[in-house]
Amino acid sequence: DAKTTQPTSMDCAEGRAANLPCNHSTISGNEYVYWYRQIHSQGPQYIIHGLKNNETNEMASLIITEDRKSSTLILPHATLRDTAVYYCIVRSFSSNTGKLIFGQGTTLQVKP
Amino acid sequence: GAGVSQSPSNKVTEKGKDVELRCDPISGHTALYWYRQSLGQGLEFLIYFQGNSAPDKSGLPSDRFSAERTGGSVSTLTIQRTQQEDSAVYLCASSLNFGVGTDTQYFGPGTRLTVL
Numbered sequence: 001d002a003k004t005t006q007p008t009s010m011d012c013a014e015g016r017a018a019n020l021p022c023n024h025s026t027i028s029g030n031e032y033v034y035w036y037r038q039i040h041s042q043g044p045q046y047i048i049h050g051l052k053n054n055e056t057n058e059m060a061s062l063i064i065t066e067d068r069k070s071s072t073l074i075l076p077h078a079t080l081r082d083t084a085v086y087y088c089i090v091r092s093f094s095s096n097t098g099k100l101i102f103g104q105g106t107t108l109q110v111k112p
Numbered sequence: 113g114a115g116v117s118q119s120p121s122n123k124v125t126e127k128g129k130d131v132e133l134r135c136d137p138i139s140g141h142t143a144l145y146w147y148r149q150s151l152g153q154g155l156e157f158l159i160y161f162q163g164n165s166a167p168d169k170s171g172l173p174s175d176r177f178s179a180e181r182t183g184g185s186v187s188t189l190t191i192q193r194t195q196q197e198d199s200a201v202y203l204c205a206s207s208l209n210f211g212v213g214t215d216t217q218y219f220g221p222g223t224r225l226t227v228l
Binding site for chain 1 (some may be wrong): 116143145147154155156157160167168170171203205207215216217218219220221222
């Protein structure tokens with residue numbers, strides 16, 4: 001599975017949009033981009049995933065560049081409860097396992 | 113509906129003892145995964161079940177670690193002769209049916225294992 005690169009940490013003001021970037025320059029055509037987050041002392045929580053089109057759900061939006069080499073997770077109105085580690089994961093569906101390979105993620109701190 | 117549940121939530125054991133960690137996946141989910149997260153480390157894949165079989169055991173760190181799944185539902189992760197480096201949070205996840213379109217893994221709250 002392709003490797004991802006994320007900034008180690010980011011800050012965001014409460015009520016503002018949080019834009020979390022992810023670089024996956026070696027992504028291949030059958031690989032999806034997944035985002036999870038982990039709030040302190042909890043299990044990871046699924047946020048959103050996409051292949052090549054932009055996606056939106058009740059939690060966030062996912063913007064994938066046309067060449068698919070990078071993506072951005074957008075939390076439109078960040079709250080203090082969005083403080084967490086955010087993981088960008090690229091996952092292939094041609095492999096024989098569904099395992100997720102987590103990197104170090106981005107620690108997002110939402111400040112009042 | 114009910115999510116993935118794990119028990120116990122916390123387990124303290126002495127070095128050399130065996131421990132069993134339990135995972136109850138979301139009802140109807142055929143795929144089940146075990147991960148672990150050591151202090152200050154990222155999440156590390158251990159094993160994947162599809163039904164009762166385990167096509168991928170590549171993440172099990174040693175032969176002291178084993179896992180089984182019965183009835184296509186509950187799974188037990190067993191660690192024999194525990195060592196201090198086994199101290200970690202052990203996380204379980206389940207998904208509806210890997211291989212059929214995209215599937216999403218839903219995680220439980222984890223079991224925090226401390227080996228003294």
